[in-house]
Amino acid sequence: MKIKEIIVVEGKDDTVTIKRAVDADTIETNGSAVNMATIEKIKLAQESRGVIIFTDPDFPGEKIRKFISEHVPNCKHAFLPKHQALHKRGKGVGVEHASIEAIREALKDAQLMEREAAEQITKEDLVDAGLVGGAQAKERREKLGEKLRIGYTNGKQLHKRLLMFQITKAQFAKALTDVLQEENE
Template identity: 55%
Template sequence: MVFLENGVNDIFVINEMIVVEGRKDTVSIKRAVEADTIETNGSAVGESVLKQIELAAKRRGVIVFTDPDYAGNRIRQIVSKRVPGCKHAFIKKADANPKQRGKSVGVEHASPDAIREALLAVRTEQLEPFAAQMTVADLMEAGLLSGKGARSRRERLGEHLSIGYANGKQLLKRLHIFRITPEEFNEAVRWINKQEESEVE
């Protein structure tokens, strides 16, 4: 992200193409930053859209910025499989909640500040082999795989590390893909513990 300060309105310019789910997401992105988008038009990402994303990745780079739900995660997986090494931005669920009842969470509901925050915390998938830093035992010890509150702890971990939510089966892989170090992981777990302690008081 390039930050341009012009004295009146500060402008954030994104060089990469941002992959979003639909037109309303594009509108919200453009309220927050100056950027071009590619819309997948839902979770069944078509061949023509994938070709656009491939071309964009070669020419400008790509940031996948989808909703924090099952469909958004599915789109990330489809794009990552076809175009490995993408950058990813994750919006917090709390920032993506709709103002009206009955609507699902989405980037379209996020404020410009929340969108900029997510883009500033963008993570890049790493393709080269990676010596595993964390193990399943580490995740178990941190209360992230089983027991009361494990799902909530995974949600908090994903938000704190800016890697999005992952279920128990996918969490270790996601930590490795985004090269989360043991220090980052342990700091995030300490933060989660403090959050939970403050809620009990």
């Protein structure tokens, strides 16, 4: 599987794992120490080939993703649920621990998200769905984030993340239906 875009990862181990899964070029941020020289490289990559941000599903990874997104608009995003990025012996979470299949699936999803969202999801949709301010809101957001492969967010960040990942109303509705069905089982 050849990836046209340049994939932004945190470190060398991530690059090695990505290259085992797909034919792609990477830019490494060297962890959370993203400097402006790296941002300039990512901007150039975005202008020439496009960029997929593929950071670890943890707090530092999300911080890096947000920092890059603020400085380099219109990047695509690949995401792994935490359970797919766990070290075999429980020693950390990272892209480098994921299976080849999980990497390929996350990158495929990132490329598919290029299409425009037909209708944007509103904050009212989130309230109506019981994802904000309800007794089960946190658990629902957690399950929804995993189903949509966008990670866990708090109530305030969920709307931003749905827009960032260009989740359509149809994708949102399907994932929410699945979450609600699981609750009733």
